[in-house]
Amino acid sequence: MFEDLRDLYQDVILDHGRQPRHGARLAAYDVTAEGDNPMCGDRVRVFARHDADGRIGAAGFEARGCAISIASADLMAETVTGHTDDEVRALAGRFRDMAMTGAVPEDDVAMARLAPLAGVHEYPSRVKCATLAWHALLAALDGKGESGRDR
Template sequence: MFDDLRDLYQEVIFDHNRNPRNFHVMEDADRKVEGFNPLCGDRLTLFLKLDGDKITDASFQGSGCAISTASVSLMTEIVKGKTESEAEDLFQKFHQMTTGKEEEVNLEAIGKLAVLAGVREYPARVKCATLAWHTLDAALKNEQESISTE
């Protein structure tokens, strides 16, 4: 049943969808940015706590599909303790993994996030996976109150 989808919907994704990590409002957040994917209606609010250029805490609220929820859940886990430039670097790698050609992707470099590599085969779902990262990008650049992927 749904064997063809095992690359896309790995168990880790179901797990993060059922029990999203860091899923709460952060009252004392330094950055708060909303991400919205109007095509699917995925909507999330990302909260960051910063110490200098270091991300000391990350959390989110919102609702979306399993791919977007797992993606933002995993992202909040992995960026904690990273510097802004390290997080930006991860964003670039993640972007490359989900949209780029296979040979260019170094899955080891992004650890756990590799479970989302499967979206590459589903162009309609790539934006579900990248919404979280575009939102993080906007939060780090502190440019906008809300961002949208279309």
């Protein structure tokens, strides 16, 4: 019945949407920001902690949203760990392009991991679900969200 929907709801997405590994507020974080999608009311708050070398040591999120937005936030948290802020900004740009066009860049390990989300490009109203957490993370890195420690 839903064979064609497997492009959108791949097992990775259903799995991470149901049981996110990073779907919690970090005990300690130095940046956070909230993103929301006013069209649907989905909300995500992302948290990140930088290590002494400036790389992201851990990322997490609290979200209320659809399977796509939760899975995307979870895969993002996994992907950005170990990267510098500038690298994360570049990843976000590549991810957005992939979500919009469906084209998975070659020899791009990070995007290969996020590729299950590329199927959203066929569902214009769902692209924002996939990019919501990334927007929130960029806002957090840019200092546009408040930062805190176990607020």
